[in-house]
Amino acid sequence: MKNLRTTAAATLLSLLAGATWAQAADTSATPATPRVDARQAVQGQRIEAGDQKGTLTRREQRRLELEQKGLAKAEANAKADGTVTAQERKRLHHLQNKASRDIRRQKHDAQNAKPAAPTTP
Template identity: 60%
Template sequence: MSFSTSMTRLIAVLAVGSAAALSAQAQDASTPATPRADQREAKQQARIAQGAASGTLTARETRRLEREQNRINQAETNAKSDGTVTKHERRRLHHMQDAASKDIHHAKHNDKSASSPGN
């Protein structure tokens, strides 16, 4: 293999790698990342699912908490829609998640359970 063939292959590999990296950056730039919000959402969904499965949440409480999570998801989608999540939008999402976390805690630790009558 000649020097020019090796150099051509190296340049081709570097070009493909650079194109892939630029494509990933462009994709990431078009959809702002909210890793903390996504992590909290996953944990809260798991807490709701665990409460429903264990019976500490009634069906009504579970539906209410799920609706609250859906509102947070919609707010996150709206915040990302213009390609930038501002500090104010991020703060609002965290505030909504704080409130949802408290709601989950209160619902799981109240006197109601899935097996109690009148739920």
């Protein structure tokens, strides 16, 4: 009888510990990708700077912004199952490297945004 009580108590404690552990795991619903997020922010700033300086045409800017949206979607898809695997992380970094090269190429090509026409009073 004493063994039965001990076994029941141990089982109850392990169930409670398991439930507590499961709750703690649920608090981090989305996996963290701080490097990916930081790079996306920097790339967005580079696109904005190119727009402000006039080194990007409207078409180039739209294309680069769409590429950034695609990156955000790829990141969301990678996080969807709750874990970003090494392969998914590698793919995200590859896509970000490509986006970075595209931003540089577009900012330094021969095309520039046309300055606004002067207004006459």
